[in-house]
Amino acid sequence: MKNPLPSLLKKDGTRSVLASLISVLIGLLAGGIMILIVGAATATIGMKGVWDGIRIVLLGIFTTGRDAAGSLTFGFNPNAIGNMLFNATPVILTGLSVAIAFKTGLFNIGAPGQYLAGTAATLFIALSMPVEGSEMVKWYASQGVEFAVTFPQWVVWVAAFLGGMAAGAVWGAIPGLLKALLNINEVIACIMTNWIAANLVTWAFEVSKLKNVVEGTKTGYIYKTTFNGVATPKLGLDKLLPGSQVNGGILIAILLAVVVFIIINKTTFGYELKACGSNRYGARYAGIKDRRNIVLSMAIAGSLAGAAASLYWLSGNTEFFWNTYQSLPAVGFNGIPVALLASNHPIGVIFAGVFMSMLDIAGLQLTNLTAYNEYITDVIIAVIVYLAAFSLLIKTLLKGRRKKQEAVPQPVVDPEEAKIELQKEMEAADQ
Amino acid sequence: MADTPYVIEMLHITKEFPGIKANDDITLQLKKGEIHALLGENGAGKSTLMSVLFGLYQPEEGMIKKDGVEVKINNPNDATALHIGMVHQHFKLIDVYTVMDNIILGAEDTTFGFLKKKQAREKVKALSQKYGLLVDLDAKVEDITVGMQQRVEILKMLYRDNEVLIFDEPTAVLTPQEIEELMQIMKGLAAEGKSILFITHKLNEIMAVSDRVTVLRKGRYIGTVETRETTKEELSRMMVGRPVQLVVDKEDAVPGEDVLKVSNLRVASKLYKRDAVHNVSFTARAGEILCIAGIDGNGQTELVYALTGLEKAAGGKVELCGRDITSASVRDRSNCGMSHIPEDRHKHGLILDYTLEQNMVLQKYMEPRFHNHGFIRFEAVREYAQQLIDQYDVRSGQGPVTVARSMSGGNQQKAIVAREIDRDKPLIVAVQPTRGLDVGAIEYIHKQLVAQRDAGKAVLLVSLELDEVMNLSDRILVMYEGEIVGEFDPKQVTVEELGLYMAGAKRQNKEEQEQ
Numbered sequence: 001m002k003n004p005l006p007s008l009l010k011k012d013g014t015r016s017v018l019a020s021l022i023s024v025l026i027g028l029l030a031g032g033i034m035i036l037i038v039g040a041a042t043a044t045i046g047m048k049g050v051w052d053g054i055r056i057v058l059l060g061i062f063t064t065g066r067d068a069a070g071s072l073t074f075g076f077n078p079n080a081i082g083n084m085l086f087n088a089t090p091v092i093l094t095g096l097s098v099a100i101a102f103k104t105g106l107f108n109i110g111a112p113g114q115y116l117a118g119t120a121a122t123l124f125i126a127l128s129m130p131v132e133g134s135e136m137v138k139w140y141a142s143q144g145v146e147f148a149v150t151f152p153q154w155v156v157w158v159a160a161f162l163g164g165m166a167a168g169a170v171w172g173a174i175p176g177l178l179k180a181l182l183n184i185n186e187v188i189a190c191i192m193t194n195w196i197a198a199n200l201v202t203w204a205f206e207v208s209k210l211k212n213v214v215e216g217t218k219t220g221y222i223y224k225t226t227f228n229g230v231a232t233p234k235l236g237l238d239k240l241l242p243g244s245q246v247n248g249g250i251l252i253a254i255l256l257a258v259v260v261f262i263i264i265n266k267t268t269f270g271y272e273l274k275a276c277g278s279n280r281y282g283a284r285y286a287g288i289k290d291r292r293n294i295v296l297s298m299a300i301a302g303s304l305a306g307a308a309a310s311l312y313w314l315s316g317n318t319e320f321f322w323n324t325y326q327s328l329p330a331v332g333f334n335g336i337p338v339a340l341l342a343s344n345h346p347i348g349v350i351f352a353g354v355f356m357s358m359l360d361i362a363g364l365q366l367t368n369l370t371a372y373n374e375y376i377t378d379v380i381i382a383v384i385v386y387l388a389a390f391s392l393l394i395k396t397l398l399k400g401r402r403k404k405q406e407a408v409p410q411p412v413v414d415p416e417e418a419k420i421e422l423q424k425e426m427e428a429a430d431q
Numbered sequence: 432m433a434d435t436p437y438v439i440e441m442l443h444i445t446k447e448f449p450g451i452k453a454n455d456d457i458t459l460q461l462k463k464g465e466i467h468a469l470l471g472e473n474g475a476g477k478s479t480l481m482s483v484l485f486g487l488y489q490p491e492e493g494m495i496k497k498d499g500v501e502v503k504i505n506n507p508n509d510a511t512a513l514h515i516g517m518v519h520q521h522f523k524l525i526d527v528y529t530v531m532d533n534i535i536l537g538a539e540d541t542t543f544g545f546l547k548k549k550q551a552r553e554k555v556k557a558l559s560q561k562y563g564l565l566v567d568l569d570a571k572v573e574d575i576t577v578g579m580q581q582r583v584e585i586l587k588m589l590y591r592d593n594e595v596l597i598f599d600e601p602t603a604v605l606t607p608q609e610i611e612e613l614m615q616i617m618k619g620l621a622a623e624g625k626s627i628l629f630i631t632h633k634l635n636e637i638m639a640v641s642d643r644v645t646v647l648r649k650g651r652y653i654g655t656v657e658t659r660e661t662t663k664e665e666l667s668r669m670m671v672g673r674p675v676q677l678v679v680d681k682e683d684a685v686p687g688e689d690v691l692k693v694s695n696l697r698v699a700s701k702l703y704k705r706d707a708v709h710n711v712s713f714t715a716r717a718g719e720i721l722c723i724a725g726i727d728g729n730g731q732t733e734l735v736y737a738l739t740g741l742e743k744a745a746g747g748k749v750e751l752c753g754r755d756i757t758s759a760s761v762r763d764r765s766n767c768g769m770s771h772i773p774e775d776r777h778k779h780g781l782i783l784d785y786t787l788e789q790n791m792v793l794q795k796y797m798e799p800r801f802h803n804h805g806f807i808r809f810e811a812v813r814e815y816a817q818q819l820i821d822q823y824d825v826r827s828g829q830g831p832v833t834v835a836r837s838m839s840g841g842n843q844q845k846a847i848v849a850r851e852i853d854r855d856k857p858l859i860v861a862v863q864p865t866r867g868l869d870v871g872a873i874e875y876i877h878k879q880l881v882a883q884r885d886a887g888k889a890v891l892l893v894s895l896e897l898d899e900v901m902n903l904s905d906r907i908l909v910m911y912e913g914e915i916v917g918e919f920d921p922k923q924v925t926v927e928e929l930g931l932y933m934a935g936a937k938r939q940n941k942e943e944q945e946q
Binding site: 266267268269271274275278279281282283284285286287288289 | 739741760761762763765771773778779780781782783784785789793794796797801802805806807
């Protein structure tokens with residue numbers, strides 16, 4: 001019987017996964033070394049502290065605290081796992097946003113701006129369509145304001161979610177249009193639209209009636225959507241993982257990832273998108289409308305970043321701090337490492353997003369339970385991101401090793417390409 | 432110095448890349464003062480061997496001797512120190528510098544940081560007189576012809592006192608007259624004691640100029656023969672491994688109705704203010720191969736872009752099968768009746784990261800048989816691709832699922848030819864369909880094009896290779912600086928005559944063209 005392992009290893013996908021796993025392992029190893037160095041250099045930590053730190057980084061979400069004797073306890077931690085999934089939701093979606101743009105040959109660094117556009121649209125819709133019997137309606141009633149129409153809670157949720165996606169799509173389509181029509185580099189256009197979004201959204205909230213005036217100390221914040229009784233249903237996940245913030249959003253994110261996977265791999269539309277991304281001239285030769293596809297791809301990418309914002313704010317757990325909004329949301333940028341780590345594979349993005357969010361949780365545990373602070377996990381993430389960029393190289397190494405083992409004397413090197421390569425080398429040598 | 436007739440000896444060179452032996456026990460001995468041709472198909476290992484000689488690759492086995500003494504060449508600087516020089520296929524000159532500055536660049540003599548231009552100039556002048564390499568030293572490179580630029584490259588090598596000169600496919604960019612001059616120059620250099628390695632796959636040139644030929648095939652050494660004791664047929668058999676038909680058999684054309692009608696077409700140039708294509712008019716008829724000849728860069732590419740819709744025309748009219756398609760989209764034109772074998776198979780012809788089967792349906796994926804409400808029918812695609820692969824003998828590692836990038840150039844081209852011919856459109860625009868291909872693949876593609884002509888298609892062939900033009904066409908148009916300067920019957924014109932038109936030295940007026 002044939003051993004199934006080698007044939008599995010031959011697959012391109014397997015190699016991608018392996019390359020990403022190797023990046024992750026090296027990242028964790030580097031984190032371990034950091035912990036060791038910091039621990040050895042700090043009198044208050046000691047070797048026991050180092051050991052604790054390493055265990056928390058590796059098993060962060062399974063850490064349950066410390067027992068009476070002061071040693072770490074491990075086990076099923078529903079709170080940590082639930083929060084991991086909750087935090088993973090937006091980052092999976094921004095990761096998808098970056099990944100689908102990559103497939104079309106575009107670098108969507110505009111996810112933060114699209115996320116902000118989605119944020120604004122979602123909050124405006126969720127807080128402007130009064131829900132019968134909500135806190136907001138009651139508060140306005142106490143101020144003597146009655147609403148003429150009220151809506152069912154689910155209608156508002158759906159409208160806010162779709163509105164967020166639509167706003168993200170519009171914001172993503174702008175750099176797409178600039179690229180398609182004027183050939184302006186999408187990276188530059190994205191950076192600009194990011195900051196335009198940041199300032200526009202701050203201004204929009206500033207002049208809005210959504211600022212929290214109910215709780216006196218919170219005037220810098222926008223109401224939570226729960227003020228209007230709108231929140232993503234928990235779908236029983238809170239029973240499964242009690243004490244955490246998890247809700248149905250993670251399922252929607254996974255569903256969207258599967259939808260993106262199907263679009264990219266199974267449809268003629270995905271065939272066109274990938275053709276544009278891989279070779280714009282070739283696509284044009286084939287009669288594919290490359291300009292239209294660039295705009296569409298950016299719009300879809302934007303809608304996914306918008307969905308990330310919608311699901312995050314519609315959870316009702318967090319409130320948006322509008323005052324003096326001076327930075328871009330990190331979750332938008334985090335989509336880039338997630339996409340990189342997943343080699344732009346939509347399903348891989350789910351795992352990469354969950355993993356990144358797991359490291360965040362591990363960072364929190366580290367702060368809570370040891371003398372270390374959470375920035376150690378940032379180092380790990382940085383190393384992984386750095387290596388993820390090299391995952392292509394790792395993949396090539398895996399490929400090269402395999403080829404030597406098989407030793408098939410088949411000329412797979414394109415002679416013309418070899419020639420071009422040679423010329424390049426000679427040019428380099430000339431210089 | 433050991434007593435040996437050989438200036439360079441590469442003995443039993445073996446160079447391996449992962450999964451492929453690019454050079455397998457190759458021996459090449461270059462005599463002092465000879466012109467030695469290195470012949471082989473693409474992928475035969477010519478470039479690898481030269482890279483080993485130039486120090487870009489280190490061989491796993493074998494040794495290199497210079498004048499009988501073993502030498503180690505670890506990088507191109509070592510090669511230069513051993514007086515080995517190379518004229519690249521694509522010149523490495525700085526356009527805005529003068530000829531003189533280009534020649535001394537990188538080998539400048541200075542006193543206290545100031546250039547000693549006077550001595551350098553005298554040296555260059557002496558060299559150019561000695562070898563008959565006449566160039567204007569004060570002209571800018573951008574203003575001189577390609578043939579002149581090649582002389583500058585040769586002067587660069589001579590200025591560096593190189594004894595071994597490598598010419599990498601030097602004739603690809605030249606007109607027949609310029610090729611003739613180059614041959615004379617090469618002979619002159621050899622007579623003065625320089626040793627020349629001449630890389631090529633053109634048999635005519637080998638027969639005309641070389642003393643000995645070394646033939647490589649698939650990384651192996653096939654043999655070294657004296658040129659005067661061999662024939663083109665034997666050389667091509669050595670190169671390909673089987674007898675090759677060098678001239679296409681074809682009947683006389685029976686032209687039918689007009690398929691493509693181009694009137695006063697103009698295309699703006701992206702680089703200059705003038706038109707890249709200026710007032711071009713012609714008609715392609717069913718059942719004939721109409722060939723557009725010309726030196727690279729005379730508007731052929733832009734003409735094809737305008738015909739196929741890749742770029743907009745600035746004026747004029749294009750009609751296909753009686754329909755005005757001047758401003759139609761690429762897909763409209765293609766559905767209307769045009770298939771297109773593009774000039775650049777990597778830029779346009781293929782999506783290199785796609786598999787072979789995905790590339791086979793590049794213009795067909797939206798046909799109902801290949802999708803179901805937007806979902807691709809993978810079995811239908813596989814079946815269709817497999818059928819084309821079998822029918823046109825496209826060879827690849829893993830059949831339909833081979834990534835196009837990993838296929839050899841010849842098979843990539845075969846795949847494109849298969850795809851375009853199978854679309855069965857009345858007009859086939861084939862642009863340099865055999866560029867960079869070896870003799871066997873060229874033979875195959877020529878046969879396919881003739882078969883399409885005989886099946887009543889109009890074939891518009893754009894080619895830079897005069898052999899191909901003479902061999903295949905039923906009618907020849909010559910393009911020079913964006914205009915059609917002559918129309919010829921291949922049976923009544925010589926290569927030399929065409930060369931004069933291609934170089935702009937002669938042109939027919941309108942009345943002559945219409946005759």
